[in-house]
Amino acid sequence: MQNAILLVSCPDRKGLVKEISSFIADNGGNIVSFDQHIDEQTKTFLARVEWSLEDFKIPREKIENEFKKVAQKFSMNFQISFSDYVKKVAIFVSKQEHCFYDLMHRFYSGELKGEVKLVISNHEKARKTAEFFGVPFYHIPKTKENKLEAEKRELELLKEYGVELVVLARYMQILSPKFVKEYENKIINIHHSFLPAFPGAKPYERAFGKGVKIIGATAHYVTEELDEGPIIEQDVVRVSHKDSLEDFIRKGKDIEKVVLARAVKWHLEDKILVYNGKTVVFE
Amino acid sequence: MQNAILLVSCPDRKGLVKEISSFIADNGGNIVSFDQHIDEQTKTFLARVEWSLEDFKIPREKIENEFKKVAQKFSMNFQISFSDYVKKVAIFVSKQEHCFYDLMHRFYSGELKGEVKLVISNHEKARKTAEFFGVPFYHIPKTKENKLEAEKRELELLKEYGVELVVLARYMQILSPKFVKEYENKIINIHHSFLPAFPGAKPYERAFGKGVKIIGATAHYVTEELDEGPIIEQDVVRVSHKDSLEDFIRKGKDIEKVVLARAVKWHLEDKILVYNGKTVVFE
């Protein structure tokens, strides 16, 4: 299956579906899915279109340039990608291994279509798992003092490996604005609460103290403001008065894993359009 | 908001999105949503398209005929409807009033956009609620002996009121094949189990006996085979060993209500396409 994928947003006006579908049909492409709607508040046209490259007359490498002509006419923000392209991924992890371990198996079993190029951690603990899966592991400790220097090293590694997506799999370090800016909408974090409830440190402790009946997890793109980036996915699990803080943490892990995995999967399959501080997930 | 809605299925081929969107754009319509995908198993094109009638050059009553020209070229099954059209609804109920009562308030509050023209019951019990909402109530008792005669009377009433959708809101009577055929894909039933588990009589009793940990409800179109019609919506709720049979029944009612309400809403908004014994719900 070799498909091209178009993600597009622009001011709404008549004829946009016709323009896009004509571009595809007139060049011999067959549309597999056309998922479009309008944000009524801002009158914005939002769409994800996927079409088969079989018999498509424009060669892959020229599609983006060719489509630009359509895009410019309608002030479109757009992105062209390909279903068979395998993105290069870096995973950052600290001491809690459950998300990291879960992700690695999903990559390994082919459920997630990406290539984990390297694992970076501020601890040694995850090395064993990384090596089991044959992925280079870099131990880069972080202190208040060496933080920027450490980040410099990290950024060098990301460049060296050509990384296109950074996954923070319970990486308990805050990235600098500079780092975040270099990978805008390309860093996915898992926060162990149902945001915007309990942002920041120790969310389970605070949820436990508050006596909530449900706990959650949130995957989001990282922005400069802590735990404020566009939310990609959330899920919850029920807790009761019989659950101790340890039970909260244990139950929470199961949703952290699936929520992060779903977000990573959608990103890798180009199903997420960031728009107006929110995400459109063409699931 | 005056929109036209197209539901369409046909063998997949190149250019279908272009054809449909050109039909709309060339006649001055603005597409609000275009939701299309392909059933890979049968290579079938499936879509729901909604467009604004503001400035649309073809008058409403002629749209269907005009679109037929496109449809015939591509062997399309299609249906055109209008977002401001208010469908005429009949509700059938027996003694259990919870779904009926819940639906009535949803119609009354404007959440469901339909007009309940009449209520039919084999018992007197629901009369009070029907009258509270100002809806004609018909008490048509049913026995083994009078069943077909009773149905004849029911069908007459449905015709008299011009009913377009029949909702069986826990109506504990099986309709005859003749009745079902006259309202194909226009009768929605709520079954109080997670189908295909526990079809037929006494599902809660059997779920209780089996010791399941979750119970469910299923809304489906009625076909000749009992509880076998295309599933529109399902939902579940957790039960535990502490729950008695009465608790199963009570908890189940809450999901019966929402599952039926969602199915009715989607039908009234022309979001359901029946295809290959299954439903496509363009939610």
Add this chain to the structure above:
Amino acid sequence: MQNAILLVSCPDRKGLVKEISSFIADNGGNIVSFDQHIDEQTKTFLARVEWSLEDFKIPREKIENEFKKVAQKFSMNFQISFSDYVKKVAIFVSKQEHCFYDLMHRFYSGELKGEVKLVISNHEKARKTAEFFGVPFYHIPKTKENKLEAEKRELELLKEYGVELVVLARYMQILSPKFVKEYENKIINIHHSFLPAFPGAKPYERAFGKGVKIIGATAHYVTEELDEGPIIEQDVVRVSHKDSLEDFIRKGKDIEKVVLARAVKWHLEDKILVYNGKTVVFE
């Protein structure tokens, strides 16, 4: 079924279960359920015990006094109630009727075991429904100026009717500290968000602006601090980028209804123990 129900909390020590169960067995009672655990953080014994009054030697009206002897020895906070006692309930509602309407049907159908003695509203709208169910309706408008006077009238009515539980079924007015204090842990409110996310005004609007993927509802006891009282129950429903603000509000209503109904049910069945600013729900 005539059962006595004991809710009890006290510092943990050896022999407490034996003491309580001996009190019951030695007086001829048969325990139906004994649900006990320890809060490990505070070393507090927490239990709900229900036993049959058939053959119980102590007459109902003397049980509380007799148990006091046990309670004092172990510094127990306790409450004795009876499963066949029907609590007197007042419902407060504003313009949004969905929770009110839903509750009324649950009381009417016998699902909720309480007697709705009166309905109070700052608008006329709910009168029709109240009268349908034969419940006295009081229209008490509220302005900044007359608020305390209006509350005085409300409190008089609650006393006159002997009200034991006040349910705020989307009553969009903040009660004064004086009011709250008179009905401590006896006023249940439904807040239309997943607390502690989005306390206060317009939670759906803020959830929509934030781009959350799940919305929730929270039932809690009312305390002086707005939306900060002990949480009784919460639930959530999934939303997507296709959902408008109106969809958020509509989907939210369904969880508001069930969350409030569950909380009221548990309160009426003496299943809730408020402890340390949280609730223990012996479900």
Add this chain to the structure above:
Amino acid sequence: MQNAILLVSCPDRKGLVKEISSFIADNGGNIVSFDQHIDEQTKTFLARVEWSLEDFKIPREKIENEFKKVAQKFSMNFQISFSDYVKKVAIFVSKQEHCFYDLMHRFYSGELKGEVKLVISNHEKARKTAEFFGVPFYHIPKTKENKLEAEKRELELLKEYGVELVVLARYMQILSPKFVKEYENKIINIHHSFLPAFPGAKPYERAFGKGVKIIGATAHYVTEELDEGPIIEQDVVRVSHKDSLEDFIRKGKDIEKVVLARAVKWHLEDKILVYNGKTVVFE
């Protein structure tokens, strides 16, 4: 934490809680939790009691014998176990590794308190993961012809390692009645459907064909009748018309993992009482 755990069922009569709690208190034990209720249909007393062994006068190895005196008086079925006892576990797996891999990490991280003594598979595939976790791996291929012989070898290994719990982590082989009888209520299987819907082979295929809107997974004790044993836990996930069969399988894996993990956890913590073909889970 050294606690004793009593699981008990018997015909209901007065004084049972007193008898049990007196046995504990009179011997110096402190009850941590007493979770008891009555099955009203069969008038059966069901309870799980956990108490601290600190200061408990009866030595561990004699508790069972001492309690027998109480048990015999009241025809109790009971089991005594200890919270610090680590059960010996065998995992059976075929080619699908997701549940196996997930379980291994839960054991490894201490979430599951058991010791995986060996892994048995009819394929070589899982060897790598077993070895990563340092667990002996036995490849025992199965054909129609060698089935009983292979089982004999398996049973020998289980005995040799003193296995107390067998987990079928997507082991696609049916065990013989003889095997099942030797480990009654000690073999946990994960079935990839919401039982009793879709028992037997290819449940995802059948769910897809049926057009269900929700799929599920079920963990149960294995009995002689296929997929008919006492259900321990179930959970579900939503699917839509856009999901292919592959999506059903992928989404299903996530619930298979958590459902099996919960069931194994509850078994290892002696929270499950099998009674009347159903389970009571003292969660």
